[in-house]
Amino acid sequence: MRRLVLLAAAALLAGCHRAPTRTNEVVSTASREISTDASSSIWDAAPEHLANLLPQDLVDPRILKPTTAEVRVRSVHNGGEIAFRLEWIDRTNDDMPGPARFLDGCAVQIPRGIEPNPPDPRMGQGGRPVEIAFWRADWQAAVNGRKDTIQAIYPNAAVDHYPFQAKSLEGTDAQKQMETRYAPARAVGNHRAGPRDSPVEDLVAEGPGTLSPAGARQSRGKGARTNDGWAVVIARKLPEGLGPNKRTQIAFAVWEGSSKETGARKMRTGWIPLAVRAAR
Amino acid sequence: MARVYNWQLGREMSYWYPESRPKRQFAAVFDTNKCIACQTCTLACKTTWTSGKGQEYMLWNNVETKPYGSYPLAYDVKLLDMLDSGSWSGNKYEGRTIFESAPAGERVMGWRPEQQDYAYPNCGEDDCAGQVDGGAGMMSLPHMSWFFYLARICNHCTYPACLASCPRGSIYKRPEDGIVLVDQGRCRGYQECVRGCPYKKVFFNPMTNTSEKCIACYPKIEQGIQPQCFVNCIGKIRMAGWISKPEDAKPDNPIDSLVHIKKIALPLFPQYGLEPNVYYIPPIHVPLSFSRQLFGPGAAAAVQAYRNAKNDADLAALLCLFGSSEKLMPRWKRIGDDVYGLDEKGATLVRVPRNEPVFIRPAYDKLYQITRTNCP
Structure with a gap:
C-alpha cells in the first residue's frame, strides 16, 4: 500500500512538470542571460514552437523522401543577442567527416532586412539576402577537443611521413607554411576548411547556390547529444532593426548525416513568424 | 538542361550548361600497350600534390589492371550496371548518357563510393581474365587469357559531370586550356562532384x-611543360597536348593526328557522354568486345592501325615522340626517318630518329681478350 502511495505521488509530481507552452510562431522571450548551454534554466520558461520539416525538393539536387520530421525551437534574447535552441530526434551521431560520410547539422535563417514581405525562403533572392547561422556536429567535436589529425578520424591510419614533418623543419614558420600549402583549402582561407574554433558558421545567401561566408562572425553556439538526438543552441547578434515588440520571419533546416544529407539535400521549413517579446 | 554537341557520340545530347568550349583543350594520349604498371606516374603525382593531411588515400593518378582492377573499387562496372547502355549505330551512340539518365532530383546519374571502396588501390593487380591451367594461349591475338594496364588521371572532360553536379558552381573549366579545377575557396565539401564523376577522379x-582533384599540373602547363605523371613515365606511354574538334583537326598537331586523323587513340567510356580528353591506344591483345565497352566503336580500327604502324611512316614517327621531351609539343613533322617535336612557331624542341641505331658488340673483346657478359 505504501509503495502504491509513493508511486501515485511520483506520478503526480511527474505530471506537475510543466509541459512547454506551444506557440504557432517562434516567440523570443527576454532573458537577462544568454547561454549556449541547451540544459540551462533560461530555456525553461521559453515557449516552444514545433516546426514541421519538409524535404528540400525544390532545387536540384534534392531529397524526395522525408527524414527528420520536426524540430522543437525555443528562443530567448537579451536585447543585444538572440538565441535559439533547436532539438530534434536523431538516433545516430554523425560527426565524422569522410568520403560518403555526412554530418549532422542545423541552421537558422533570418532575412537581413526586417520587412513585411520576406525574400524567397529558399535562401533569399538577388538583392534581398538572408543571414544564416550554421552549426555542424564535426565542428562541435573539433571545438570539444578532437585533434586535427587523420588519426582522430581514422584511429588506425598509418602515415609514413608528411613532407612538412621533416626534422630540419621542426618548430619553424617554414613548417607551418608548408603544412598549409599541403591543405589547399586552408591555404586560400576557406573558413570551412578548419581547423575550427567555433561550431557555428555565419553565412549570407541571395538564392540557391550563392551561399558565402559572412563578413564578420556574429554567431556562437554549442550542440550536445540528448537521449534521442541533438540539442543545439545558436546565438547571434539581433538582426539590424529587430528588437522588443518587433517581428520578422525565420526558417530552420536540419541535416541528417546518416541519410547522406548535405548542402541542398536537407529537411527545411518555410518562413515562420518570429516575435520578439519585451521584458515584463 | 541545354542541348550540346558531343562528337564522341556523333550526336547532340543534354547537359546542364550550354556548350562552351575553351580556347584550346588540354588533352593526352596514353598508349596502353606500353604501360608496365610501374606506378612511377602514381608516385610522381602523389609526392607532388597529395602528401598532405586528408590526402593520404587520394590517387589523382592511378594505374589499374583490367579487367579486374579498379580504383575506387568497381567504379566502372557499378555505373555500367546502372546505365541503360544502348548500342552504337556506326559511330553514333543510341543509348542514354549519364546526363540523360539522371533520376528525378539529380543533375546526373551517379553514385558515391563508400570509404572501403578506396581501401584496395591494387585490387585485381596482374590478375588475368580466364584460367591459364591449359596454357595462357599467348601465341595468337587476341589472347585467350589477358590483362592490361589502364593508367588514369582526370579526363578534363569537355562536359564534366563533376562541374555539372556542383550546386555551387565551385568547379570550373579554364577557358584558356580546358583544365577542370575545384575552387578550393568556394567548395563546401558536399561531395556532389564525387558522386557525379563517373571516373571517380574527385576526392573528398x-x-x-x-x-580535390587532378589539376593537370597547370603550373607546368602554363610554362609549356608536360605534367608530372607524363614526364616521369619510364615507359614513355604518354603525350600531352591540345586537341581540336574533329572538323578543325590539324595534321601537324600530334594529338589531332593520333585521335582524329590516324584514329588510333580513343576516349574512355565515351558512352557516359562527358567527351573525356584523355585518349587511349587500346591494347592489341584483348578481346574486342571488352575494348569496345571501354573505348567505344573505334576499338577494332584503332588496334588494326596500331598493328600496322610499322608500315605507316607517319604513325610510327608519331609514336616515337612519346616521352621524348618534357616540353609540350603542340606541333610535329617528319623528315625521312626523323620525327621532330615543334613549338607553336615551328621551332624544333626535339628530334627523334624513327629507328634508333643498333650497335652489336661482339661477346669476345679481342682488344682486352675478354668475354663480355651482359652487365654494365
Missing part, C-alpha cells in the same frame, strides 16, 4: 572538408 579531403 576529410581534413579540409573540400573536394
